[in-house]
Amino acid sequence: MTEPSPRLTRAQQRRQTEGKILAAARQMFAELGFERTTIRAVAKAAGVDGGLVMHYFGTKDELFARAAEPSTGELTGAAPGEMAEALLTSLATRLDGEPVASLALLRSMLTNPDAATRYRAAAEPQLGQIAAGIPADDARLRAGLLSAIVHGVIIERYLLRFGSLTDASPEEIIELLRPCFQLLAAEQTRAEQHESAVNPP
Amino acid sequence: MTEPSPRLTRAQQRRQTEGKILAAARQMFAELGFERTTIRAVAKAAGVDGGLVMHYFGTKDELFARAAEPSTGELTGAAPGEMAEALLTSLATRLDGEPVASLALLRSMLTNPDAATRYRAAAEPQLGQIAAGIPADDARLRAGLLSAIVHGVIIERYLLRFGSLTDASPEEIIELLRPCFQLLAAEQTRAEQHESAVNPP
DNA sequence: ACGCTCATTCTACGGCCGTTGACCGAGCCT
DNA sequence: AGGCTCGGTCAACGGCCGTAGAATGAGCGT
Structure with a gap:
């Protein structure tokens, strides 16, 4: 009863998990600010272990940088x-x-x-x-x-x-x-x- | 060579020290926000021990409450x-x-x-x-x-x-x-x- | 002058946090 | 099929923080 081809390839799994972490981080950063959001809490909200967040993003600042990437607003060339x-x-x-x-x-x-x-x-x-x-x-x-x-x-x-x-x-x-x-x-x-x-x- | 009357009475000393603590707290709360200012740092900036801050204000939130008391703006009764x-x-x-x-x-x-x-x-x-x-x-x-x-x-x-x-x-x-x-x-x-x-x- | 009060300091505890490194097990390449 | 890769977990360390409580010593009332 082994799956011949897994539902998600490893790269897909990686991207999906990273996405869940980033989404949870965004949510918590937005609600609590930088200092009050904990890596452990973000990990728990994303359903993974805290160490994994470090493994992926290296540091809390880097996680914030990735989570808070500015959405480029478009105002170019208005008369x-x-x-x-x-x-x-x-x-x-x-x-x-x-x-x-x-x-x-x-x-x-x-x-x-x-x-x-x-x-x-x-x-x-x-x-x-x-x-x-x-x-x-x-x-x-x-x-x-x-x-x-x-x-x-x-x-x-x-x-x-x-x-x-x-x-x-x-x-x-x-x-x-x-x-x-x-x-x-x-x-x-x-x-x-x-x-x-x-x-x- | 003892001072016959001390330069500052005990009550004066208390008020002065409290003032120094509050001033330092205000400064740090304004520059760093609540989470990044530590009681120890406030105490050091005020030239006293951290325990004294607790002794006077009881809790960090109370210190903040006292330091950030809103200055009552005057807008009463404008036509x-x-x-x-x-x-x-x-x-x-x-x-x-x-x-x-x-x-x-x-x-x-x-x-x-x-x-x-x-x-x-x-x-x-x-x-x-x-x-x-x-x-x-x-x-x-x-x-x-x-x-x-x-x-x-x-x-x-x-x-x-x-x-x-x-x-x-x-x-x-x-x-x-x-x-x-x-x-x-x-x-x-x-x-x-x-x-x-x-x-x- | 004696004892109480109180400003002030020192030490320490418990907890939470960011971060690390060892470890496990399931895909992936050859 | 076998070994390497890598997603993921677990346990732990060191540090800093808020807070508590004992200890000290200098005013102050009586």
């Missing part, structure tokens, strides 16, 4: 006038069904220096792309603010679970944010912005 | 039209010379459940105050967004140290944010907002 809308759709995508991987990185970046470096490395080029799409002399600052708003919203919605943001639908949030994004991504002097905001037509 | 400006001056105050205590709570709230609870408890009434100053039916959501923006900016400036936000002066940031805050805190239907943003005069 100057469309940067605000591109950012909004990107945010809308992340607002329903935020991928766990992104949360793992976000949750850990404030306490784990390596996660912070990794996050900066992932965010820096995106920041440049955003800035490139903003026709203003302080484009980089505006891009930084837009990035701060996006991350602030995601953090309060998914990590802190503030009621007012958790209950709202993505559309509501996007609608309220749209004019802000358009102001920040638009070509306007500060005086003009202030003028049109203080004395709305 | 509906002035809520945006009140939030901006509050943000401006925090933007130059952010007190370390606030950073300790911010850094730890994403990984320490107790810190998260404490933060929510501190933020909830403020959120209510903000919402009360916004004459719109979705006031709470708007308040949540405003709060998210404030915290996003502070996190990226002080905790993540993004260049574009770290280098900017508080005034620059405030000026860019002012129209956003006025839009979010203003009485406008979503349609009107969208209209005036899509077709600027």
Whole structure:
């Protein structure tokens, strides 16, 4: 009664087990952050022994690096006038069904220096792309603010679970944010912005 | 050659030592977060023994609670039209010379459940105050967004140290944010907002 | 002046963690 | 078929951490 051909070849088995470990690690990193997730706990959640995790990934940092690989967001080449809308759709995508991987990185970046470096490395080029799409002399600052708003919203919605943001639908949030994004991504002097905001037509 | 009266009475000494411990704890909680700061390290930074910290504060969580006591922000009773400006001056105050205590709570709230609870408890009434100053039916959501923006900016400036936000002066940031805050805190239907943003005069 | 109080230190315990290396057994190549 | 490979387990080590408790010595009330 021996199987003539095993259900899974060894390489398949390896990839599947690695996948289970990575999935469990992502989940725990996202929920607990780097310091509070244990290799033993990840292993148990994945149904394997702790030593195997070390055998595959060598070190906890390496496991985190593999589990929190940034999902490359696509903002390439938005026309100057469309940067605000591109950012909004990107945010809308992340607002329903935020991928766990992104949360793992976000949750850990404030306490784990390596996660912070990794996050900066992932965010820096995106920041440049955003800035490139903003026709203003302080484009980089505006891009930084837009990035701060996006991350602030995601953090309060998914990590802190503030009621007012958790209950709202993505559309509501996007609608309220749209004019802000358009102001920040638009070509306007500060005086003009202030003028049109203080004395709305 | 004995001192007839000691430079510090025992009660004074106690308060001073406690202060040094709390200051060191604040600093380390702000820089490293809850899990990475050790009682021993805090004690060494304060120039005392680790056991003393326990003797005074009983537990690490209690030490954190005392070190991260929220500095009560004042937003009480702003007129509906002035809520945006009140939030901006509050943000401006925090933007130059952010007190370390606030950073300790911010850094730890994403990984320490107790810190998260404490933060929510501190933020909830403020959120209510903000919402009360916004004459719109979705006031709470708007308040949540405003709060998210404030915290996003502070996190990226002080905790993540993004260049574009770290280098900017508080005034620059405030000026860019002012129209956003006025839009979010203003009485406008979503349609009107969208209209005036899509077709600027 | 005597004894109590209390700030402060020292030592140690138990536990959990990351990491290691020996070990087992089932695929895989020749 | 036999030996090598490699996925997977097990037990253990060393370290650091939070915490407890005994010991010391200097103010302070009476």
